[in-house]
Amino acid sequence: MSATVAMPSRLTLFWRSFAENRGAVFGLGLMVVLIVVAALADVLALHTPIEQFRDNFLTPPVWAAEGDWHFPLGTDDVGRDMLSRLIYGARLSLMIGFSVVAVALIIGTTLGLTAAFAGGVVDVFIMRMVDVILVFPSLLLAIVVVAILGPGMFNAMLAVAVVTLPGYIRLSRASALVELNRDYVTATRAAGASTLRLMFDTVLPNCMAPLIVHATLGFSTAILDAAALGFLGLGAQPPTPEWGTMLAGALQYYQRAWWVLAFPGFAILMTVLAFNLFGDGLRDALDPKLKR
Amino acid sequence: MTVLMQAHDVVRHYKVGGGLFGTPGTVKAVDGVSFSLLAGKTLAVVGESGCGKSTLARVATLLEPPTAGELTIDGAATAGVDADTRRKLRLSVQMVFQNPYGSLNPRKTVGATLMEPLEINQRGDAAARAQAAREMMAQVGLRDDQWGRYPHMFSGGQRQRIAIARALMLNPRVVVADEPVSALDVSIQAQVLNLLMDLQERLGLAYLFISHDLSVVRHIADEVMVMYCGRPVEQAAKADLFAQPRHPYTRMLLAATPSVDPARRQLQVSIKGELPSPLNPPPGCAFASRCAHATARCTAERPDPRPLDGHMVACHHAESIG
Numbered sequence: 001m002s003a004t005v006a007m008p009s010r011l012t013l014f015w016r017s018f019a020e021n022r023g024a025v026f027g028l029g030l031m032v033v034l035i036v037v038a039a040l041a042d043v044l045a046l047h048t049p050i051e052q053f054r055d056n057f058l059t060p061p062v063w064a065a066e067g068d069w070h071f072p073l074g075t076d077d078v079g080r081d082m083l084s085r086l087i088y089g090a091r092l093s094l095m096i097g098f099s100v101v102a103v104a105l106i107i108g109t110t111l112g113l114t115a116a117f118a119g120g121v122v123d124v125f126i127m128r129m130v131d132v133i134l135v136f137p138s139l140l141l142a143i144v145v146v147a148i149l150g151p152g153m154f155n156a157m158l159a160v161a162v163v164t165l166p167g168y169i170r171l172s173r174a175s176a177l178v179e180l181n182r183d184y185v186t187a188t189r190a191a192g193a194s195t196l197r198l199m200f201d202t203v204l205p206n207c208m209a210p211l212i213v214h215a216t217l218g219f220s221t222a223i224l225d226a227a228a229l230g231f232l233g234l235g236a237q238p239p240t241p242e243w244g245t246m247l248a249g250a251l252q253y254y255q256r257a258w259w260v261l262a263f264p265g266f267a268i269l270m271t272v273l274a275f276n277l278f279g280d281g282l283r284d285a286l287d288p289k290l291k292r
Numbered sequence: 293m294t295v296l297m298q299a300h301d302v303v304r305h306y307k308v309g310g311g312l313f314g315t316p317g318t319v320k321a322v323d324g325v326s327f328s329l330l331a332g333k334t335l336a337v338v339g340e341s342g343c344g345k346s347t348l349a350r351v352a353t354l355l356e357p358p359t360a361g362e363l364t365i366d367g368a369a370t371a372g373v374d375a376d377t378r379r380k381l382r383l384s385v386q387m388v389f390q391n392p393y394g395s396l397n398p399r400k401t402v403g404a405t406l407m408e409p410l411e412i413n414q415r416g417d418a419a420a421r422a423q424a425a426r427e428m429m430a431q432v433g434l435r436d437d438q439w440g441r442y443p444h445m446f447s448g449g450q451r452q453r454i455a456i457a458r459a460l461m462l463n464p465r466v467v468v469a470d471e472p473v474s475a476l477d478v479s480i481q482a483q484v485l486n487l488l489m490d491l492q493e494r495l496g497l498a499y500l501f502i503s504h505d506l507s508v509v510r511h512i513a514d515e516v517m518v519m520y521c522g523r524p525v526e527q528a529a530k531a532d533l534f535a536q537p538r539h540p541y542t543r544m545l546l547a548a549t550p551s552v553d554p555a556r557r558q559l560q561v562s563i564k565g566e567l568p569s570p571l572n573p574p575p576g577c578a579f580a581s582r583c584a585h586a587t588a589r590c591t592a593e594r595p596d597p598r599p600l601d602g603h604m605v606a607c608h609h610a611e612s613i614g
Contacts, residue, residue, distance in 0.1 A: 010442075183395035187455070190353055190387050191409035191462065192379055205399040 017285045024281020030274035038091040045084035046070070049241040053079040058257045074259045076250060082259060085241035086267050092242050093223050093271060096157055100222035101215050103161040108168025109211060113199045115169070116176035127173070130166040138163040139228055146234040153226075153242065156235035160225045164218055171214055175207035209286040216279035220272040227268050243268050295367075296465045296498040297329040297352065297385070302361035304344075304351050308571065319570050321347040323522035324361070326597075329466055329498035336501045336513035336530075338545065342567050344522040345502045349470045352500055354382040366465060383413065386459035390471040392451035396443040402429070402454055403439040409461040425461065431494075432457040432487060449480035453487065460491065468500045473508060485512050506549050510534060518542050521578035522570055528603040538605040540583050540613055577607070585609050 019025055037044060047053075059068050059075040061082075067074070073082040115126040133141065145159035179185060180203065188202050229235035230244025238245055243264040250260035304322040309315070322344045329335055337345050350356045351363070354370060363370045365381050373381070389395035396405060406425035410416060416424065426436060432453045443451055452472060459467055469488065473481040489512060492499060503509050509516060510530065517527040518541065526539040537543045565582040568574055574581065580590040589608055597606040607613070 183389040183391060184397040186355065187387060187389065187395055187458065188397070188408065188412075190355060190382065190385075191412050191458075192383055193408075193412045197412065202397060206397070 014285055018281055021281040021284055023277045024284070027274045027277025027279075027281060030270060031278055034090055034094065034271060034274065037087055038094045041087045041091050045081075045087045046072075047081040047084045049080065049085045049088040050239045051080065051084075053081070055079070058253065058260070060257070061259050073263055074257070076246070076260045077253055077257075080239075082263055085246060086243070086263055088241045089243045089246065089264070089267065090271070092153075092236065092240070093227070093268075096153070096160075096226045096242075097219040097223045097275075100157050100161045100164065100226070101218050103157075104164045104168050104218065104222075105211065105215050107161075108165045109172040109204070109207075111165075112169040112172030113176050113204065116173045116180060116203075117195060117199055123173075126169065130169050133163065133166050136163075139225060142225055142229060143232065143234060146229060151234045151237065153230075153236040153240065156226055156229040157222075159229065160222050163225070164221060167214055167218065168211065171210055172204075172207055175210055176203050179203045179206050210283075213279055213283040213286060216275060216282055220275035220279070223275070224268065224272055294331045295328045296331055296365070297500070298327075298362075298364045299352070300326050300362040300364075302326070302348075302351060302358045302363055304347050304356065305359045317571050320522050320573060321570060322351060322358075323573075325517075325519070325522075325524055326361075327500075327517060327524075327527070329500060330514075331465070331496045331498055332492060333514040334492065334499040334501050334512055336503060336509040336516045337519055338503060338506065338509055338516060339519035340504060340545075340567060342570070343519045344570070345504075345519060346470055347522075348519070349387065349468045349500065349502055352466075352468050353385050353387045354378065383462050384464050385466045385468060386462060386464040388452070388455050388459050388467060388469040388472045391475050392448050392455055393443075393475075395455050396451055396458075398443055401440050401442055402434070405443075405454060405458055406461055409458065413462065415462075425457075428457045428461060431460075431491070447480075448476050449484060452476060452480075452484050456484075456487065456491070460495070463495075464497070466498045466500065468502070470502045471504070472501075474503065474505060481508065482511075488512065506545065518545065521568060521573060523578065523606065524597060524604070525579065525606045526603055527597070532602055536601070538600060538603045538610045538613070539607050540585055540609075541579050543613075585613055 053071075053075060056068065056071060056075045056079045058077055059071050060066055061074045062069055062072045064074075071081045071083070073086070075081055076085070111126055115123045136144070141163045142156070142159040145162055146155050149155040149158065185198060185202055188198060193202065226235055227242070227244030227247070230242045231248045233248060236242035236245045238249055246264040247261060250257075250264070254261045302322060302325045303320075306319040306321055307316050308319050309317050325348060327335055337348060339345050347356075351358050357371070365384055368377075368381060370378065370381055400408070403422070403425055406428055407421045410421040410424060415421070426439070429436065429439070434450065434453055434457065438446075443454070446454065456472075472488070473484050476484060485508065488499070491497065499512075501509070501512060513530045515527070516530050516533045517524050518533075518539065519525065520541050526533065526537065526542045528538075533542065534546065537546055568578055568581060574591065576589075576591040576593055577583070577586070577595050580586040583590065587609070593608070595606045595608050597604045600610050
């Protein structure tokens with residue numbers, strides 16, 4: 001193709017409108033840091049996350065009077081290095097967020113598109129099931145699901161995926177219904193396309209923008225819910241260095257050793273903040289209606 | 293001359309309302325339409341909004357089955373055939389839509405959009421499909437370097453060219469055009485109309501051309517059918533219809549065409565009132581409530597189309613009015 005007209009590509013335009021939002025860029029930066037830390041956990045961490053140093057129970061962070069450079073952020077009640085546990089925890093949290101979102105996105109979108117295309121009884125059935133899920137507060141329902149399946153990180157992830165499904169189903173169904181009325185869908189149908197092709201090749205790509213935004217924001221919900229389940233003892237089990245589980249274990253020491261509680265909490269806060277800021281920025285950049 | 297599509301007394305009704313407690317009603321969107329489409333000829337369907345033009349288009353493209361009546365494509369019946377045959381029949385009728393901004397998939401490049409129909413029907417290999425799509429681009433006046441562009445990079449007229457090209461990719465015999473130029477600038481309308489006429493001549497296509505713009509119809513049509521409230525009220529060759537309209541509604545439509553020349557403005561017949569609801573049409577002639585010539589017979593008895601001087605007219609008083 002001869003490039004006679006220098007038209008900025010879609011990506012360039014998108015980046016420009018995204019970069020206008022400083023919070024979003026900050027969120028993106030934080031996300032990149034988290035991902036790098038999680039990926040390089042083996043290199044960055046000073047110790048393994050479960051190694052116990054029997055001489056160093058509840059050592060304070062390095063800047064405190066009794067700090068030790070071996071344990072930059074101190075140790076917990078059984079002498080494990082906080083920093084190493086947090087670094088490995090980042091890997092876990094991102095993994096949880098990614099898996100939960102992936103499962104919920106794939107299943108939710110498929111169900112939502114099915115509801116939109118099939119209509120009638122199928123539509124009513126799927127949407128009423130969604131209503132049933134939405135009736136319960138999400139964490140409560142997640143607890144119920146884990147109680148049925150048994151505690152553990154995998155089951156906690158499954159539970160969080162189930163309670164976040166309704167958002168994806170409703171969003172994809174609503175977007176699909178809008179797109180279904182467009183003429184290009186009719187034209188593709190007139191060309192003889194099968195329903196499956198219409199669903200995933202014609203309609204789905206045009207519904208992706210809101211779904212991507214919802215998935216990004218869903219990342220933080222997933223991490224938060226999984227941490228909450230861990231905190232309640234229903235998610236990852238000790239000694240897994242999951243942030244919520246770390247919080248639960250440290251609860252009884254908060255008066256003596258603030259760092260065992262503060263750092264995992266801070267890690268959760270920053271991760272959730274990063275994904276929320278990034279998600280908001282993404283939505284503003286993708287949705288022309290919100291542009292000023 | 294070959295008849296490519298024939299409709300006999302085609303009816304399309306929709307059930308509406310009902311719900312849990314309501315009484316369901318029937319909307320008679322299309323209520324007894326007959327026509328033949330000849331190769332290389334254009335039948336224009338004219339009428340105001342809500343008269344069933346677009347429903348007729350959807351029935352003609354087999355996107356919706358007719359509730360009653362017969363529709364044959366190239367002599368083959370479309371009702372009571374198995375799904376595979378229907379699919380094949382459907383491919384020989386393609387559609388061009390009104391709004392070129394909504395009729396192209398925003399996520400597909402021009403090339404991908406044009407190749408898609410061939411891909412779906414597994415015609416040729418990838419190279420052959422690309423070749424066919426490039427040839428079609430040239431036919432509708434698109435440049436080769438626009439192959440990789442997305443619809444949002446084109447103007448309305450160019451998009452409509454893409455839409456026409458897509459409709460022709462499967463070599464249809466019949467093209468149903470649902471107000472293909474009404475969303476375009478007047479300066480572009482003529483270009484697109486001329487393109488449609490060139491393609492018709494070259495490929496021997498039959499057009500079912502739906503429009504509410506009489507000047508456009510005058511330009512492109514061979515035969516005109518005027519619809520009112522789901523029924524054809526007058527059908528005649530273009531020249532006859534414009535020279536001597538027989539139905540009072542046709543006369544009103546023609547009189548309502550705006551003119552720049554004050555002397556040529558015909559305001560002696562003005563259109564009063566609204567289209568009656570197709571949910572609950574009046575028992576007699578649907579147009580009676582707005583017609584200056586209406587009598588007791590018009591409100592009691594529905595006029596059926598009957599031949600008169602080469603027109604088909606559905607009016608009890610056609611002779612006395614004309």
